[in-house]
Amino acid sequence: MSQISISTLQQCSDGQQLLRLAGKISRRENRWLTGLGVLQTAATIAITALFALLINNAVYSQASPAPWQQSAWLALAALLILRALLPLWQTRLADKASINVRNQLRAVVLEHCADLQLNLEQHFSSAELSNLLSSEIDSTRDYFAEFLPQQRLAMLTPLLIMLACLWSGWLVPLLLALSAPLVPLFMIIVGHKAAEASRRNLTELTRLGNLLSDRIKGISALQLANRCDEEQQSLFKQSEKFRHSTMQVLRLAFLSGTLLEFFSAISIAMVAVYLGLLYLDKYQIGMWQDTLTLSHGIFLLMLAPEFYLPLRRLGALYHARADASSVADHLLKLLQLQPISATEAKQTPAENIDQISLQQLQTGYGDTAIGKPLSCNLKRGQITLLTGPSGVGKSTLLDTLAGLHPAISGQVEVNQTAINIFNNRHWQQRIGYMTQQPELLFDSIRHNLCLGREFSDEQLYDALKQARAAQLVDALPEQLDYCVSDSGGFLSGGQAQRIALARVFLHQPDLLLLDEPTANLDQENAQAFMAGLQQFAANGGIVLISSHRDAQTQFDQVINLSADQSAEISHA
Amino acid sequence: MPELVKRYFQLLWQQRGMASLGLLLATITALSGIALLAVSGWFISATAVAGLSLVAAHGFNYFAPGAVVRGLSISRTFGRYGERLATHEATFRVISHLRSEMFATLARHNWQEQPLNSHEASSRLLDDIRHAESLYLSALVPGLVMLLSSLLYLATVALFLPPLALWLILPLLFSVIAVPLLYLRRVLQPQNTLHQQRNLQWRDAHSLFSNLRTLILFDRLSHQSDTLSDSASIADTTEQQTSDARQRVNILNQLVQAAMLLLVLWQGLLGLAAGQLEGTLVFMLLLLTLGLQEVITTGSSALAAFALGYKALQRIGQLSPAKQQVDQRLFTDANEKQTQIIIQGLEYRYPSRQEATISGLSATLDTDNWYWLTSPSGYGKTTLMQLLAGQLQPQQGVIRYAGLQPDQIGMMPQQVSLLQGSLRFNLCLHHDFSDAELWEALHTVELDSWAEQLPEQLDTWLGKGSHLPSGGELKRLGLARLILLDRPVLLLDEPTAGIDTERSQRILQRLQQRWTNRIVIISSHDIQLMAADDQLLTL
Known part of the structure; x- marks a missing residue:
C-alpha cells in the first residue's frame, strides 16, 4: 500500500491536485479495476458476437443446427454468468480502495491537527472540523470508489468497442469516433458552468445549515419573543433559495447527462438506418464485404449503445467529483496551516515548585500582541487574582501559562531557572487548568473525570466534593455513569463547570489556573469554593484565578491588567 | 403510518x-x-x-x-x-x-x-x-x-x-x-x-x-x-x-x-x-x-x-415530542383592576429526580415592588421562572395571572442565546423597532458605546469569529431585548452575572425608573444589588 505524506499534500496548488495525489494510494486496486472493466467489455463483445451468429444462422439457414452451435450456447451462458458476477469483485475492490484512501486522509489530517494544537481554533470552528472529519471525508467515497476507476474505463471501453466494430466495416467505427470528441467538448462547456453553479449551491447549503442549527440552538429566544412563525417563514425562504440553486445545478448537470443520452439514442438510430439502407442495396459504402449478412447488423446495432455507456456512467458520477473537490479544497485549507515551529529540548521543572516568575511576558496570537508585558511572581501557598476588563488578555495569559500558546517575548522562570513552557509535556503534567467554557466529552461523568486513567470511586468523590459537585452527581440518573450529551442533558453551565473543576482537582496539580471559576456559582457555593482553594494553597499549591468580580480580601495578590498601561500589582 | x-x-x-x-x-x-x-x-x-x-x-x-x-x-x-x-x-x-x-x-x-x-x-x-x-x-x-x-x-x-x-x-x-x-x-x-x-x-x-x-x-x-x-x-x-x-x-x-x-x-x-x-x-x-x-x-x-x-x-x-404540553396557567379577565400573579400550592419535580424542586409554594405578586429570588443554587430559582413563563408545567398547584394575557409575559433566561445575524436582528427578533428605540434600549443597558465602535453599528454581524459579545455583554443584550418588548410582567434570571457591581447597580436603577407599575421578578446571587423597597421571595 502506498503512503501519502503531509508535506506532499501541502504543496498541492488546489483541491483537484490533492484528490489526484490521494487517489494514487489505491493505484494497485485501480489497476485491477481497470483490468476487470476491460474484461467486462470483452465479455460483452463476445456475447454480442454469439447472439449475432446464432440469430444469423437461424434466419438464413433454417436447417438443422450445426455442430458448433451447441458449444456456442454453452459459451454464451458461461459469458453471461461471468458478466453478471464481475461487478461483485469490482465493488469489493473499489470499496477497499476508497476506504484505504479515506483512512489515510483522516490519519494525515488528525496528525496535522495534533501538530497545530490550539492554532486550529483561530481558523476553524469545532463544528466545522467535526464535519470535515466525519461527513465530509466520508462523502468522498463515490469519488475514490467509482469515479476514479470509471474515468480510465471511459477512455478504454469506447476504444475496445470501436476496434470490435472494425470487424464488420469502417463506417460505423468512424461515425462513433467522430462523435466521441464532441462529448467531452460539450461536457467541458457544460461542466464549467455547472462547477460555478455548484459552488453557489454549496454556499446556499452552508447558509441553510448554519441558519437551521443556529435557530434550533436559539429556539428559546424566539419562543420568548413569540416570533417562531416569522422564523419558520424565513427558514422556508432560505430552504427555497437552496432549492432554486440546486435546481440550477441540476439543470446543467442533467444537460450533460441528456447530451450523452442523445448521442447514445442517435447512434442507435443512425446505425439502424444506415444498415437498413445498406441491406436494401441503396448504397455500398463502409463495409468490408459486398454482401452483408444479418450477423453484422446485429453485432453493430447492439454494440453502438455500449460505446456511450461508460461515458454515461461517468456523467452520472459528476456530482461525486464536484463534492470531492469541494471537500479537498477544505482539507487543503486545513493542511496548509503552519503549526507553531517545534521547540527544542524540553526542560523538566523542579521537583518542588516554590515560585513561578513571569519576566516581561508578552502574550498574544501569532505576531499580534495582546495586552502589555507582565512581570510578577506566583508563590507557593498563595492565591493570586487576575482581573481587568474583558478583552485585556486574561484568558490568553492563562492559555500561555498552560503552555498552549507560545509567548511573543519575555520568559517564565521556575525557582529562578528559565524554562520553556510552551508545549512542554513535563510542565503540563504539573498544572491544572479550567477554562471559561467547560469542556466535557460526550461520555460518562466517570470517563470525563478519569480521561482514560485509573482512579477509585473514592478518589473521584473526593475530587467532586472539593469542586462542590458531589451532590449534583448523586442527583443524576446514573450518577458517575451518567452520559453527558451535546446539549448538556441535565447539566447546566455552572454544573458542567464544576465537573470540569473536579477533574482538575483529581489529577493533583502543583499550579491551578482557573478562568472565571465562580461566574456561575451562588454566594454560598462561591465562598465554600474559595475556602477549598485556600486549603489547596495551604497544602503547598499555587493558584491563579481570573475574575470579573471585585478584589476581595482573601487573595494574597491581585494583578489588575489594563489595555494601555502595565499591570497594577497589589499584595494583601 | x-x-x-x-x-x-x-x-x-x-x-x-x-x-x-x-x-x-x-x-x-x-x-x-x-x-x-x-x-x-x-x-x-x-x-x-x-x-x-x-x-x-x-x-x-x-x-x-x-x-x-x-x-x-x-x-x-x-x-x-x-x-x-x-x-x-x-x-x-x-x-x-x-x-x-x-x-x-x-x-x-x-x-x-x-x-x-x-x-x-x-x-x-x-x-x-x-x-x-x-x-x-x-x-x-x-x-x-x-x-x-x-x-x-x-x-x-x-x-x-x-x-x-x-x-x-x-x-x-x-x-x-x-x-x-x-x-x-x-x-x-x-x-x-x-x-x-x-x-x-x-x-x-x-x-x-x-x-x-x-x-x-x-x-x-x-x-x-x-x-x-x-x-x-x-x-x-x-x-x-x-x-x-x-x-x-x-x-x-x-x-x-x-x-x-x-x-x-x-x-x-x-x-x-x-x-x-x-x-x-x-x-x-x-x-x-x-x-x-x-x-x-x-x-x-x-x-x-x-x-x-x-x-x-x-x-x-x-x-417531535411524544406528549403535548398543555399550558396549565390560568389567565383571567383583562378588566380586573389590579394585575397580579397568584401562586397556590405549587409543586414541581423534574422527571429524573426523586425530590420535588419546588413544593407547596404560595405567593401573591403585584406591581408594588420588585421581587428577588436569592436562595442558593438548586433551590429552584430558575425552575420557578420557567414555571411562571409556562416553559414547565407543575405537577400540582396553580399559577393564576389576573388581568393578564400569555403574550404579556417577558423573560430573560439565564443563558441568553445570540443568534447569527446583525445586532439589529438580535435586538428585534422579527419585531419592528425604530433605530431610535434600539439606541435608547442599548443606552439603558450601557451597550451604546460598544455598539458605536462596531464597524457597521446596528448592522454589524454578530457571531463566532467576527464580533462575539462577552458573557456580560450578552446578558445586557438580553436585557435590551426585554426592554424593547415592553411587557407588563418581567422575569429576569440572573441578569447581572458577569457584569461588575457598579454597572449592575446603574442599570438596575434605570430599569426601576422605567419599569414602574409592572410585575418584576429577578433572580440573582448578589443581594447587595437589591433596592431598599424590594422584597425577598423565598423558596
Whole structure:
C-alpha cells in the first residue's frame, strides 16, 4: 500500500491536485479495476458476437443446427454468468480502495491537527472540523470508489468497442469516433458552468445549515419573543433559495447527462438506418464485404449503445467529483496551516515548585500582541487574582501559562531557572487548568473525570466534593455513569463547570489556573469554593484565578491588567 | 403510518401537477428507450431479409420505420431531461415545506424538561430530510415505471409468441417482486446501522475538537484521535458490508436477466423453426428484453429506497415530542383592576429526580415592588421562572395571572442565546423597532458605546469569529431585548452575572425608573444589588 505524506499534500496548488495525489494510494486496486472493466467489455463483445451468429444462422439457414452451435450456447451462458458476477469483485475492490484512501486522509489530517494544537481554533470552528472529519471525508467515497476507476474505463471501453466494430466495416467505427470528441467538448462547456453553479449551491447549503442549527440552538429566544412563525417563514425562504440553486445545478448537470443520452439514442438510430439502407442495396459504402449478412447488423446495432455507456456512467458520477473537490479544497485549507515551529529540548521543572516568575511576558496570537508585558511572581501557598476588563488578555495569559500558546517575548522562570513552557509535556503534567467554557466529552461523568486513567470511586468523590459537585452527581440518573450529551442533558453551565473543576482537582496539580471559576456559582457555593482553594494553597499549591468580580480580601495578590498601561500589582 | 409520512404524501399531493408530469415523462422515456431498440432491431432484420430478393428490396418502405426510429430517439432524450427536472422540482418543493413545518413543530414545544439535542435536530432537518426525496424520486417513479413497462413487455411478447410469454412470467415476477423484496431485507439493516455509526463518528469528532485544551493538557489528544479513527473504521466496514449486500442482490438479478435472455433466444429460435415466428422478429424480441432489463435494474432498489425514505421520516418524526404540553396557567379577565400573579400550592419535580424542586409554594405578586429570588443554587430559582413563563408545567398547584394575557409575559433566561445575524436582528427578533428605540434600549443597558465602535453599528454581524459579545455583554443584550418588548410582567434570571457591581447597580436603577407599575421578578446571587423597597421571595 502506498503512503501519502503531509508535506506532499501541502504543496498541492488546489483541491483537484490533492484528490489526484490521494487517489494514487489505491493505484494497485485501480489497476485491477481497470483490468476487470476491460474484461467486462470483452465479455460483452463476445456475447454480442454469439447472439449475432446464432440469430444469423437461424434466419438464413433454417436447417438443422450445426455442430458448433451447441458449444456456442454453452459459451454464451458461461459469458453471461461471468458478466453478471464481475461487478461483485469490482465493488469489493473499489470499496477497499476508497476506504484505504479515506483512512489515510483522516490519519494525515488528525496528525496535522495534533501538530497545530490550539492554532486550529483561530481558523476553524469545532463544528466545522467535526464535519470535515466525519461527513465530509466520508462523502468522498463515490469519488475514490467509482469515479476514479470509471474515468480510465471511459477512455478504454469506447476504444475496445470501436476496434470490435472494425470487424464488420469502417463506417460505423468512424461515425462513433467522430462523435466521441464532441462529448467531452460539450461536457467541458457544460461542466464549467455547472462547477460555478455548484459552488453557489454549496454556499446556499452552508447558509441553510448554519441558519437551521443556529435557530434550533436559539429556539428559546424566539419562543420568548413569540416570533417562531416569522422564523419558520424565513427558514422556508432560505430552504427555497437552496432549492432554486440546486435546481440550477441540476439543470446543467442533467444537460450533460441528456447530451450523452442523445448521442447514445442517435447512434442507435443512425446505425439502424444506415444498415437498413445498406441491406436494401441503396448504397455500398463502409463495409468490408459486398454482401452483408444479418450477423453484422446485429453485432453493430447492439454494440453502438455500449460505446456511450461508460461515458454515461461517468456523467452520472459528476456530482461525486464536484463534492470531492469541494471537500479537498477544505482539507487543503486545513493542511496548509503552519503549526507553531517545534521547540527544542524540553526542560523538566523542579521537583518542588516554590515560585513561578513571569519576566516581561508578552502574550498574544501569532505576531499580534495582546495586552502589555507582565512581570510578577506566583508563590507557593498563595492565591493570586487576575482581573481587568474583558478583552485585556486574561484568558490568553492563562492559555500561555498552560503552555498552549507560545509567548511573543519575555520568559517564565521556575525557582529562578528559565524554562520553556510552551508545549512542554513535563510542565503540563504539573498544572491544572479550567477554562471559561467547560469542556466535557460526550461520555460518562466517570470517563470525563478519569480521561482514560485509573482512579477509585473514592478518589473521584473526593475530587467532586472539593469542586462542590458531589451532590449534583448523586442527583443524576446514573450518577458517575451518567452520559453527558451535546446539549448538556441535565447539566447546566455552572454544573458542567464544576465537573470540569473536579477533574482538575483529581489529577493533583502543583499550579491551578482557573478562568472565571465562580461566574456561575451562588454566594454560598462561591465562598465554600474559595475556602477549598485556600486549603489547596495551604497544602503547598499555587493558584491563579481570573475574575470579573471585585478584589476581595482573601487573595494574597491581585494583578489588575489594563489595555494601555502595565499591570497594577497589589499584595494583601 | 407515522404522522410525517402522511404529511409528506399530503404535500406531494399538493404538488400533484409537477409530480404526475414527472411520472408521465419517466414512463414515456422508458417506453421510447425500449421501443427504439426494438424497432431498430426489427428494421435491420426486415431489411436484411428483404434485401435477399431484388423485388422485395425495391418495394420496402423504409421511410416510415426510419422516421419512427428518429422520433423515438428524440422523445427518449428530451423525455429524460424533462423527467429529471420535473421529479426533482416536485420533491424539493415538498422537502422545503416539510423542513420549515418541522421547525415549527419543534418551536411549539418547550424543551426545558428534556433538552433538545440541537446538533441532532439540525442535521435531521438539513441532511436526513433529503433521504425523504427517495420516497418519490427513487421509489415511486422507478417502481411504477418498472411495473408498467414489464406488463407492456409481457403483452407484446404474448402477441408475437404466446409460449415465450408463459416462460417469461416466472423470471419477470422474480425480478419485479422478489428482487426488490430481497433488496429491502438485505440492504436496509446495514444501512440503518451505518447511519447510527456515522452519528457516533460525528460525536467522537465533536468531542475531540470541542475539548482541545483539556485533551492537550491531559495528553489525551492522540487517544481521542484514535477513538475517532476507530469509530470511522467501524462505520467504513459497515459501509462496505452495505455495498456488498447491495451488489449480491444485484448479481442475483443479473443472473435472472441472463436466463431471460437465453430463454428469449431459445424460444425465439424454436418458434422460428416451427414457423410460429417470422425471422425478422427474433432479434426484435431480444432487444426488447435488453431494453426492459435496463428499466428493471433501476427499479429493483425501489422498495429499499421507499423504506429508506420512510425510515428517515420516522427518525425526523421522533424529534417531535411524544406528549403535548398543555399550558396549565390560568389567565383571567383583562378588566380586573389590579394585575397580579397568584401562586397556590405549587409543586414541581423534574422527571429524573426523586425530590420535588419546588413544593407547596404560595405567593401573591403585584406591581408594588420588585421581587428577588436569592436562595442558593438548586433551590429552584430558575425552575420557578420557567414555571411562571409556562416553559414547565407543575405537577400540582396553580399559577393564576389576573388581568393578564400569555403574550404579556417577558423573560430573560439565564443563558441568553445570540443568534447569527446583525445586532439589529438580535435586538428585534422579527419585531419592528425604530433605530431610535434600539439606541435608547442599548443606552439603558450601557451597550451604546460598544455598539458605536462596531464597524457597521446596528448592522454589524454578530457571531463566532467576527464580533462575539462577552458573557456580560450578552446578558445586557438580553436585557435590551426585554426592554424593547415592553411587557407588563418581567422575569429576569440572573441578569447581572458577569457584569461588575457598579454597572449592575446603574442599570438596575434605570430599569426601576422605567419599569414602574409592572410585575418584576429577578433572580440573582448578589443581594447587595437589591433596592431598599424590594422584597425577598423565598423558596
